[in-house]
Amino acid sequence: MLTDPISDYLTRLRNASKAGHRVVDIPGSNLKRQITKILFDQGYILSYKFEEDKVQGNIKIALKYDKFTKEPIIKKLQRVSKPGLRKYSNSNDLPRVLNGLGIAIVSTSHGVMTSKQAQQEKVGGEVLCYVY
Structure with missing residues (x-):
């Protein structure tokens, strides 16, 4: 049982961007969906997709990288x-x-x-x- 789902969400994004992954899967919740929409609107992620498989579903997030340096857009x-x-x-x-x-x-x-x-x-x- 996770005690802090928002911290888990941020850690999964941080680890995936540091490892150079293109897509990351995160267990969904309403708060995480709203944070994902904000990150997309502000230009920190490339795209996202909400999947309704389970009770809460999954969030697939395509991470965004710089075209030239291949560095992740999200620094911290x-x-x-x-x-x-x-x-x-x-x-x-x-x-x-x-x-x-x-x-x-x-x-x-x-x-x-x-x-x-x-x-x-x-x-x-x-x-x-x-x-x-």
Whole structure:
């Protein structure tokens, strides 16, 4: 039994990109699906596909690499809020990652979104992770 499914999700993405894999399979959940959509919209992954095989299904993610250097686009995935220590921020104190070059994914009462979207909607929430 996993105690932190979001950390497992980020670790699977991190390990697959470091190993140079093109596609990674991850057990699905609604929160992971929303995070995957954000990563796709922000340009960190090439594509994704939700498979409804089991109860929750699977998420197939095609990772994105630089055309010339073959380096992964995702340089770092960092879990912020953990089960042992939750991190919450209001709309005024949401973090900026790499001075605006990266994104912070936030779980709010209006759904999962980037910190920039949360600031525009003036909602705070739990800071899940940093991506850059």
